[in-house]
Amino acid sequence: MSSLTVTALTKAFGSTPVLTGVDLHVPAGGLTALLGPSGCGKTTLLRLVAGFDDPDSGSVTLGDRLVAGAGRGVPARSRGIGFVPQEGGLFPHLTVAGNVTFGLARQRRRDRGLVRELLDLVGLDVDLADRSPHQLSGGQQQRVALARALAPEPSIVLLDEPFSSLDAGLREDTRQAVGAALAAAGATALLVTHDQAEALSMADQVAVLRGGRLVQLSDPRTLYQRPADLDVAAFVGESVVLAGDVRDGRAESVLGSLAVTGAVPAGPARILVRPEQLRLVAPAGRGPRGRVRALDYYGHDSRAHLELPGGQTVTARLEGADLPSVGQEVGIEVVGAAVAFPVAGGAADVAGPAGAAGPVDAEPTRRRPAEAIS
Numbered sequence: 582m583s584s585l586t587v588t589a590l591t592k593a594f595g596s597t598p599v600l601t602g603v604d605l606h607v608p609a610g611g612l613t614a615l616l617g618p619s620g621c622g623k624t625t626l627l628r629l630v631a632g633f634d635d636p637d638s639g640s641v642t643l644g645d646r647l648v649a650g651a652g653r654g655v656p657a658r659s660r661g662i663g664f665v666p667q668e669g670g671l672f673p674h675l676t677v678a679g680n681v682t683f684g685l686a687r688q689r690r691r692d693r694g695l696v697r698e699l700l701d702l703v704g705l706d707v708d709l710a711d712r713s714p715h716q717l718s719g720g721q722q723q724r725v726a727l728a729r730a731l732a733p734e735p736s737i738v739l740l741d742e743p744f745s746s747l748d749a750g751l752r753e754d755t756r757q758a759v760g761a762a763l764a765a766a767g768a769t770a771l772l773v774t775h776d777q778a779e780a781l782s783m784a785d786q787v788a789v790l791r792g793g794r795l796v797q798l799s800d801p802r803t804l805y806q807r808p809a810d811l812d813v814a815a816f817v818g819e820s821v822v823l824a825g826d827v828r829d830g831r832a833e834s835v836l837g838s839l840a841v842t843g844a845v846p847a848g849p850a851r852i853l854v855r856p857e858q859l860r861l862v863a864p865a866g867r868g869p870r871g872r873v874r875a876l877d878y879y880g881h882d883s884r885a886h887l888e889l890p891g892g893q894t895v896t897a898r899l900e901g902a903d904l905p906s907v908g909q910e911v912g913i914e915v916v917g918a919a920v921a922f923p924v925a926g927g928a929a930d931v932a933g934p935a936g937a938a939g940p941v942d943a944e945p946t947r948r949r950p951a952e953a954i955s
């Protein structure tokens with residue numbers, strides 16, 4: 582398995598730039614998720630790495646082998662890349678064993694021990710070897726596709742939204758099986774996804790792409806806890822964004838004086854905390870408080886939508902069965918540090934992640950209308 586290095590990669594279709602100066606290093610044996618909204622260029626980047634398309638400029642290197650750029654273009658079939666497409670792309674006329682060994686030399690295709698080994702690697706029973714793809718579930722088909730990609734021992738495996746067609750339960754199981762198989766094979770992998778939970782749970786590092794540019798490359802925890810900006814913050818989880826004023830490592834906000842992560846210049850800032858950092862307590866003195874406007878109950882946890890004194894609504898994620906009632910006034914504590922984004926020009930108005938003016942709610946489109954306050 583090789584590392585992958587992409588340097589200053591640029592691609593346009595006609596006059597429309599799709600990738601602009603993308604630099605990315607995927608270490609050997611690691612799984613990197615390429616995360617971004619629809620149309621940001623994820624698949625295009627994967628196709629340039631695979632050799633299905635040529636970049637306009639920049640380079641692609643596998644290990645120390647330049648495969649694209651500087652006038653060089655190694656054909657896709659000679660790059661030693663395994664590819665797992667969105668819906669498996671299994672050959673319908675071949676059995677599972679035929680699919681898994683498709684890319685191997687004729688002699689190795691009859692090696693039943695190898696088929697067993699590969700199916701075992703992806704968590705499938707060897708009894709499935711003689712079935713046709715249509716006799717498998719979607720999740721099983723994706724595992725066979727991975728076994729097929731791993732069979733020739735490629736330098737890197739590229740996975741293009743491999744779980745997107747699976748329903749929720751199957752998706753989780755298949756993710757775990759695929760992650761375990763890639764780790765057991767010691768594979769270098771680049772996984773395209775627009776699902777932040779998938780990226781955060783599976784990857785060693787996450788590359789966030791926006792508008793054809795790489796905006797952050799971090800391990801999952803850093804990405805969630807120290808996002809590069811509020812757009813990235815909103816893309817990888819729910820956000821509570823407050824107006825604040827930073828002094829000496831603390832931010833004064835409607836939720837009190839909050840410790841701020843990292844060195845932030847003094848002055849007005851937008852302050853990010855996550856809903857699970859908000860803890861509801863009995864209202865006390867002049868401490869931060871809000872009124873519960875709505876509750877979403879999920880069983881394992883709940884979400885409370887809280888209206889703050891200035892009219893802004895924020896979301897708190899609550900564990901346990903001891904829940905407030907709608908209409909109740911509650912005290913609010915913030916646990917852990919906040920992240921501050923200095924406001925250029927001075928005004929600390931809270932603008933939404935997409936730049937909208939006015940108070941921000943973490944998930945405005947999913948919030949229910951406020952329930953009646955008793």
Ligand SMILES: Nc1ncnc2c1ncn2[C@@H]1O[C@H](COP(=O)(O)OP(=O)(O)OP(=O)(O)O)[C@@H](O)[C@H]1O
Binds near residue numbers: 618623625
């Ligand atoms: N062959 C092509 N010709 C013209 N435009 C293209 C071509 N391929 C992709 N595009 C455009 O490039 C942009 C990026 O597409 P791409 O498929 O890389 O995005 P993506 O992030 O993978 O999106 P999705 O998550 O929806 O698959 C889109 O606007 C798309 O319409």
